[in-house]
Amino acid sequence: MSLNDNVLIKIREMRESFTPVERLVGDYILENTEEIPHLSIKELAQSSKTSDASVLRFCKTMGYSGYRNFIVSISASLGSRDEDSKAQYTDIQPGDDLSTIISNISLNNCKSIEDTLSVIDRKEIARAVELLRHSKRIVFFGIGASGIICMDGEQKFSRINKMCHAYTDGHSQLTAATLLEKDDVAIFISNSGATSDIIDALEIAQKNKAKCIAITKYNKSELAERADIVLSISTPEITIRSGAMGSRIAMLTIIDILFAGVASAEYDEVKTYLTKTHNILKKKLRN
Structure with a gap:
């Protein structure tokens, strides 16, 4: 695991999927971050009311081979946090003036992207x-706010002549999944990773041997565990999620990365398609 990864963000995002013992360790780390780099494995176990073996298992759950590597990553994450300590997610508050709203929403969106970059696996991006x-x-495949991300993906990839379509309701998703074949790629978008319609479509897609990519919150959700490739996002810890703002921005960023990755790898061919579509739209606007 790269030292550029922010393990504190990963602990926060994975908290709900931890076992009870893992949650004891994770909560203690999040509540006492400054002292963690100075603790031995035994001291952390005693402070979190667990055991040495439990702490080591927690480190492995987070993707580290041992306690030392985990602590080094904690120290790196603390340094990164200190650099942007003033940039924290801010929830909507009653009576906020427009100037405050503009600043807070802009900050939240920027933080969603930054935090997503801390949890995303670049090797998985390359595979996707x-x-x-x-x-x-x-x-x-996506429901509700995630369906909007699907339509954005369809619009982008259609412009470079990729055969694609977005399905945003449960019935059409089941039908589409049933018709998938082994050379098709299905992208499932769900912040929770537990939307029943999405899981149902995923199961059918996998039975038809289609490759399945998940764009979802960094956790141990059923979608994340079952997909062939998982592209993780990080979303803000705020109580009001009007329009799923944080997750939407993070997911759109993932779609943009995938699109740019494909377009860059096939630039000569893609340039022709983009030019053609640009010209026809420009002509339409003049009429």
Whole structure:
């Protein structure tokens, strides 16, 4: 695991999927971050009311081979946090003036992207780009706010002549998943990773041997555990999530990365398609 990864963000995002013992360790770390780099494994175990073995298992759950590597990453994450300590997620408050709202929403969106970059696996991005490049068809699945992300993906990839479609309701998703084949790529978008319609469509897609990519919150959700490739996002810890603002921005960023990755790898061919679509739209606007 790269030292550029922010393990504190990962602990925060994975908290709800921890076992009870893992949560004891994780909560203690999040509540006492400054002292963690100075604790031995035994001291952390005693402070979190667990055991040495439990702390080591927690480190492995977070992707580290041992306690020392975990502590080094904690120290790196603390340094990163100190640099932007003033930039924290801010919830909507009653009576906020527009100036405050503009600043807070802009900050939240920027933080969603920054935190997502801390949890995303770049090797998984590379694998996803290769699958999309060689796919026969790309199909997006998402409900509600996630459906908007699907439509954005459909619009982008259609412009470079990729056969794709977005399905945003449960019935059409089941139908689309049933018709998938082994050379198709299905992209499932769900912040929680537990939306029943999405899981149902995923199960059918996998039975048809389609490759499945998940864009979801960094956790141990059913979607994350079952997909072939998982592209994780990080979302703000705020109580009001009007329009799923934080997750929407993070997911759109992932779609943009995938699109740019495919477009860059196939630039000469893609440039022709983009030019053609740009010209026809420009002509339409003049009429």
